[in-house]
Amino acid sequence: MEPYELSFSEAAEKIRTRELSPVELVESSLGRIKETEPAINAFATVTEESALRQAAAAAQEIANGHYRGPLHGIPLGVKDLYDTAGVLTTSSSRVRADYVPDADSVAVAKLTAAGMIVVGKTHTHEFAFGATTPTTRNPWDTSKVPGGSSGGSGAAVASGSVTVALGSDTGGSIRIPASVCGTVGLKPTYGRAPRCGVASLSWSLDHVGPLTRNVREAALVMAAMSGYDRRDPASVDLPAPDWSADLDGSVAGVRIGIPVNFYNERVQPEAWSAAMSAADVVASLGAELVKVEIPMAETIMAAEWTIMLAEASSYHQEALRDTPELFTDEVRVLLEAGEAVLATSYINALRSRTLMQAGWKDMFRDIDVLLAPTVPGPGVDAENPVFAWAADDVEAATSAYSRVCAPANLTGLPAISVPVAFTAEGGLPLGAQVIGKPFCEGDVIRIAAAYEAATDHVGRVAPMSMRVSSVS
Amino acid sequence: MTWNVQQAVSSPASPGGTSQVAAALKRLAEVETRIRAFVDVFPGEVLQAQAQRHRPRQASAGSGPLCGVPFAVKDLYDVAGRATRSGSAASDPEPVAADATAVAALRAAGAILIGKTVTHEYAFGAMSPPARNPWDLSRVPSGSSGGSAAAVAAGVVPVALGTDTGGSIRMPAAACGVVGFKPTFGLIGRTGIFPLSSTLDHAGPITATVALAAAVVDALAGADPADPGSKSSPAPGATEGLDRGVKGIRLGIPEPFFFENADADVADAVMAAAVTLEAAGAQLVPVTFPGARNCGDAVLAIAAAEAAHVHRERFAARPGDYGEDVAEALRMGASLSAMDLVDAYRFQEALLSEAAGLFEQVDAVLTPTMGTAPPELGAESMVLAGQRVPTLTGMNAMTVHANLLGAPALAVPAGFSTRRLPISAQIIAAPGQDALALAIGHAYESLTEWHTATPPVHALSTA
Amino acid sequence: MPDPAPALTEDIVATVLGFARSNVDPERIADKIDQYRPLLEMSRSDVFRPLGEIPPATAFNARWE
Secondary structure, three states: OOHHHOOHHHHHHHHHOOOOOHHHHHHHHHHHHHHHHHHHOOEEEEOHHHHHHHHHHHHHHHHOOOOOOOOOOOEEEEEOOEOEOOEOOOOOOHHHOOOOOOOOOHHHHHHHHOOOEEEEEEOOOHHHOOOOOOOOOEOOEOOEOOOOOOHHHHHHHHOOOOOEEEEEEOOOOOHHHHHHHOOEEEEOOOOOOOOOOEOOOOOOOOEEEEEEOOHHHHHHHHHHHOOOOOOOOOOOOOOOOOOHHHHHOOOOOOEEEEEOOOOOOOOOHHHHHHHHHHHHHHHHOOOEEEEEOOOOHHHHHHHHHHHHHHHHHHHHHHHHHHOHHHOOHHHHHHHHHHHOOEHHHHHHHHHHHHHHHHHHHHHOOOOOEEEEEOOOOOOOEOOOOEEEEEOOEEEEHHHHHHHHHHHHHHHOOOEEEEEEEEOOOOOOEEEEEEEEOOOOHHHHHHHHHHHHHHOOOOOOOOHHHHHHHHHO | OOHHHHHHHHOOOOOOOOHHHHHHHHHHHHHHHHHOOEEEEOOHHHHHHHHHHHHHHHHHOOOOOOOOOEEEEEOOEOOOOOEOOOOOOOOOOOEOOOOOHHHHHHHHOOOEEEEEEOOOHHHOOOOOOOOOEOOEOOEOOOOOOHHHHHHHHOOOOOEEEEEEOOOOOHHHHHHHOOEEEEOOOOOEOOOOEOOOOOOOOEEEEEEOOHHHHHHHHHHHEOOOOOOOOOOOOOOOOOOOOOOOOOOOOEEEEEOOOOOOOOOHHHHHHHHHHHHHHHHOOOEEEEEOOOOHHHHHHHHHHHHHHHHHHHHHHHHHHOHHHOOHHHHHHHHHHHOOEHHHHHHHHHHHHHHHHHHHHHHHHOOEEEEEOOOOOOOEOOOOEEEEOOEEEEHHHHHHOOOHHHHHHOOOEEEEEEEEOOOOOEEEEEEEEOOOOHHHHHHHHHHHHHHOOHHHOOOOHHHHHHO | OOOOOOOOOHHHHHHHHHHOOOOOOHHHHHHHHHHHHHHHHHHOOHHHHHHOOOOOOOOOOOOOO
């Protein structure tokens, strides 16, 4: 078994006991990247040299008895939206083709301080404004999209190159690629983790968090990324979280909401039944399933898109006026449309969001978490990224993927996506998301961990990587 | 003048409530034709009934500082059984069913509501026609709570309620030489007050003394479930902490913007106030107020967009019922792009972060409240710091910052200009530090006589 | 109930882009109007109409207070 194939827990334990050197693990990770990149192109930049240097330093530190904890020596992929000091940070856009930040984003600084080793920058849909990541392909079937916008991170984890890669989630951009690539994806509560140094898509909807192979490292990395930071106006002053007890917690008596609307509309039957089977698994462990109605379902898309368009156009205003031709036409059109949104429409969207938040609070009176499909279907064809619901109802993949994820962004509630099935035709992964109460990440982690332990859906590496390794 | 006000002026003997109420009505009859501060005065029997109704509570509450005190409210506040006209022909003429939360709370503290005061139309402006400034009847009382400030300055009532979106409590308090206090955002509930801009709107008192302002804040602070901006903060204990003094208080003196944009006599008077406080034990610290120059644009964008949203159906249905200045502002708000509003909200967010740093350096900041004298009645522009600007911009240049921050800000009388018009100092504290801002103002007031000066309208009226 | 918002013509899109001081030119508007329209129709959607007067969620706080 190659070191990259070790689960996070196994690798971390071997590093702690000095059975495995961070250098071996990082070399194995870099080797995996080299093998798989030609087929999936998950990385915008591979930081081989600095990764090896840091791995050697980590090995030395651990040898000297300075083990920092379970993240020490673990390879990390970083979405190219996150600033990395001295490393090109393009947001997968020609607008930032030459941008090399002076400082690390707060998340990267915190994780490297915990001992993680950045092995490269992963592709994003340009400035995170889309859910297909056209630069990159899905390791489970390279004719399919990896989802997005954190598509490079999803592909990098699914291919086995890393067990952890960072994402950002404005309308599902962590959970969508996690679901479509068969990884775990955790979006925390809005305000939990500072976003300083991460290019913004939509200031009031953006969240940062990890995509991971298993649930344990999602909990550990998310906790390490969390904490108050005044420079992020959304940041909430709370003590550092610790969800390790939730990783082995019981789900007995937990009330799980099952939506009777919205999440089952314009969703492929296979995606819906996969989520329902997952609910049944958790119910068999003692949880209680409770049917709930999603409030204000008809305003979700309008609110999400109005807020996102306006805030994205505000952020990119200058670049759009100075160098519009440097954007891909897809994103340029979105930004131009955003310029034409009126302030009164934006206020309407914010108000409907406030009402939606109150509606969800009411809905959660009867439940502890909500369980629903993460996406309406698996990875779609990269050449024709749409969902054809009917002859006259063809929905762009970005719209369809984000539709099912948007409620957790609008409400700011924590949500984790875990793989729950593989399609009958093609064996493509499908995810389900568990959404919790504000700042109750522990609840969704507990459900996900219990599900992971009870099934064999979580933690798989794409067959593509097995095929490649059998050849080598 | 409305019929009710005419009656009050022509038959000043109407009895009602306490002797203080009778004195207020007498005073109103003397000065109202000159200051034109009121749009509605309640008949004697209404006042009588009000006094009766609240008597039992007075007894149980002991005799608090507001017992029997006559007060007035800006005509943006709902008062049960009266119409809320908001200074506009576009408003609904029907009486409303319930008191605004703040009106009910002040009545519950034993204060007696005698009438409603002039507001600039929908609180979107600082001219407040037809009200006049008691210190110079050819000038405006400023606004938008112009009637409330004129009524307090002319000695009709010691307490009046106003609203403050960009300075609308503090500007008229400054122009009329009285105390005006805008509390921390969310401290006083706004249910039953017609909104201008819910992100920036605050309710608060205009009073004859800082102690009265503290008493009103203590009486009105509290959760207001129907106002989503309301925060259930602990009561500020403003009255209790009023005599704490300024020993050891770090008082920030902002170097750029505020003093340099004020008239020389205004800047000198407010500097003298700083020196007075320093002599009493405060420490003066030069500071830079973050984003000082750009706060006005951000407030205008937010207020115009939010007001356009509130008024969209009413304005579409009857644009001709609005004054030209307000109509123009609403059109501007309706054609504002979302990007510009997002920019303004983001500016506000960034300002909050930076101000947190400012309030680690100092406990409060001292500035002039208004940089120059209020304009003549009917003026369309005025001069501030050598530049001709719209009247609203000229008057709110130094008050808008506290609205974006949601910070408590107190206007206190601090002298007279060479034209014998009031000068006002503004004390801004960190959000939540309402009691501190009031204590500093009270300390200053105790050391000076400015608040005891009476405007010439007194002499005119008794002649 | 107010009238539904007028259909989004190229002229209307040009006008609102003008409000934003945008430099998207008329040729591009004509070329992309079919892509702008569904996005902008969402922002002008009727689903927002019966909201009543509640304050905007600026400084969004996920906490239930």
